[in-house]
Amino acid sequence: MAAFGSETNLAVSSTLSAAAQLPTTNRTRPRSPDFPLPKALRIQGKEGILFIAGIILLWQFVSTAIHFSGKYLFPSPVLTARTLWASLPELLLGTGYSFLILLPSLVFAILLGVAWGLVVGTTPALNRMFSPFARFASPVPPTIYIPYAIALLPTFRTAAGFVVFIGVFWPVFLNTANGAGALPQHYRDNARILGLEKTEYLRRVVFPATLPYIFSGISVGLVFAFIMLTVAELFGASNGLGRFVQLYADYADYPRMVAGILYTGVVVWISMEVLERIKKRALFWLK
Amino acid sequence: MSAAFVSEPATPQGRLGIEVQALQFAYNDAPVLVDINLNVAEGEFVCLLGPSGCGKTTLLRLIAGLDLPATGAIFCNGSAIQGPSLERGVVFQNYSLFPWLTLAQNIELALSKSHPQHDKHWRHKYAEDCLARVGLAESASQYPSLLSGGMQQRGAIARALALGSPVLLMDEPFGALDPINRAKLQDVVLEVWAKPRKTVVFVTHDVEEALYLADRVVMLGSSPGRIIQEIVVPFGRPRSRQLFKSREFGVLCERIDEHFREDILQRIEADSGIDAYREVN
Numbered sequence: 001m002a003a004f005g006s007e008t009n010l011a012v013s014s015t016l017s018a019a020a021q022l023p024t025t026n027r028t029r030p031r032s033p034d035f036p037l038p039k040a041l042r043i044q045g046k047e048g049i050l051f052i053a054g055i056i057l058l059w060q061f062v063s064t065a066i067h068f069s070g071k072y073l074f075p076s077p078v079l080t081a082r083t084l085w086a087s088l089p090e091l092l093l094g095t096g097y098s099f100l101i102l103l104p105s106l107v108f109a110i111l112l113g114v115a116w117g118l119v120v121g122t123t124p125a126l127n128r129m130f131s132p133f134a135r136f137a138s139p140v141p142p143t144i145y146i147p148y149a150i151a152l153l154p155t156f157r158t159a160a161g162f163v164v165f166i167g168v169f170w171p172v173f174l175n176t177a178n179g180a181g182a183l184p185q186h187y188r189d190n191a192r193i194l195g196l197e198k199t200e201y202l203r204r205v206v207f208p209a210t211l212p213y214i215f216s217g218i219s220v221g222l223v224f225a226f227i228m229l230t231v232a233e234l235f236g237a238s239n240g241l242g243r244f245v246q247l248y249a250d251y252a253d254y255p256r257m258v259a260g261i262l263y264t265g266v267v268v269w270i271s272m273e274v275l276e277r278i279k280k281r282a283l284f285w286l287k
Numbered sequence: 288m289s290a291a292f293v294s295e296p297a298t299p300q301g302r303l304g305i306e307v308q309a310l311q312f313a314y315n316d317a318p319v320l321v322d323i324n325l326n327v328a329e330g331e332f333v334c335l336l337g338p339s340g341c342g343k344t345t346l347l348r349l350i351a352g353l354d355l356p357a358t359g360a361i362f363c364n365g366s367a368i369q370g371p372s373l374e375r376g377v378v379f380q381n382y383s384l385f386p387w388l389t390l391a392q393n394i395e396l397a398l399s400k401s402h403p404q405h406d407k408h409w410r411h412k413y414a415e416d417c418l419a420r421v422g423l424a425e426s427a428s429q430y431p432s433l434l435s436g437g438m439q440q441r442g443a444i445a446r447a448l449a450l451g452s453p454v455l456l457m458d459e460p461f462g463a464l465d466p467i468n469r470a471k472l473q474d475v476v477l478e479v480w481a482k483p484r485k486t487v488v489f490v491t492h493d494v495e496e497a498l499y500l501a502d503r504v505v506m507l508g509s510s511p512g513r514i515i516q517e518i519v520v521p522f523g524r525p526r527s528r529q530l531f532k533s534r535e536f537g538v539l540c541e542r543i544d545e546h547f548r549e550d551i552l553q554r555i556e557a558d559s560g561i562d563a564y565r566e567v568n
Contacts, residue, residue, distance in 0.1 A: 186379060190382070192371040193353075193376070195400040
């Protein structure tokens, strides 16, 4: 029966799909280390915190050492923290503006990337039709579209939304199509034995089976979304996180600028953590 | 052949359940199955017995309609098989259940196609009934990955049962199980087979399993896969495991082994014959 098509691989050689690997396991099994840390540093699960503390210490040291050249170009951690606290209302508002552009584009790109990826990955004819184009279009660094998007589209919001969409769509689509194309034979067999129709097959079998790949794509896409958005905001926003950094760079207010960079890092990190939680919950069935 | 090995026909009517005619199947030009002719009566329990690589799983997939033969035809209840159908339920060696659905949801998904006239509530009740029949009443809301291999296979059998297919195809369903679970599940299969009576084609490489379960054992040889012998199992039903100790059972096992040995020997001789011919030329 050709209804489900055969396994097809959308062989797009691109960094976007390179990250698409099935998470091998969800279990974290304690493993004896190959190179144990010295005893003084061995605090269970605290190695990461120790490393960050070390970086901050180094930062403090360097900023004190180069004090003469102007503390405002290389602000100390303490000054940055104080500035961050003072700028928090402005930063939170900027986050709100940024997310107003980011979220709709992100959601739309994920929905379209997943839906189209599932269909293309399971339909050889569509795959043959679409993959040459995808092979050409997906490796184009999406930041390159920004100036033209801003020129072409009526408002900054639509331009930024468009480039975020491009940045998210390709990794999500490529990973989904690859995952759907590499669907294990036994899932197909079972679906055929049960007599599932194509839409049911996509919804109840291919989609859940492809979820590990889809989440790989979304992880890459989310990082791209932030890159695209902040870069776009550097170009021509009137508010948002990227705009915050650019504005204070223009005013040579580097403590605020560094605070903005740090704050953006935290926002991206929290977003990734949230995604990780959702992924763990959705992939509960993976052994 | 002694009279002891002859039994009465599986069904009084003797109607054909599955008919395989002059079937050939090749994979990438390498012949997997050649010249397969096989009739399975309605309600008969047939075991396909053979070593790994003899094409018994391929034959089962062809009967299921998951693959289509290069030449020859397969008929199920009189009509040619074009693809999978709810008429033929399948239990695979493992992976019959979708890991992202609970046992009950797996069966409800199957029921949504086989019993579309019933509502969700009915399907859930019926799924629970089917699970209860295979001893999984307590596990309806469990996910397969949390269950043992034996319980997963019970779930797969429950799903096949729920479909209500008159034909049941089983591909080494207990191949990965320990002996105790294997024995328990063999009895579950016999029970499911009996009511309501179904046609079963059961693939195995275990001689004792085949003799314990089947009305008839079809022996397949390898390279390429073909039927080397059919043996009607002379034991009445219900069967008990005491059967394994009987002299007759031992003799039959021995006879089956002898057939396989002979076939392997013939193959080796035939192959070396070809080599000798090549050397001469």
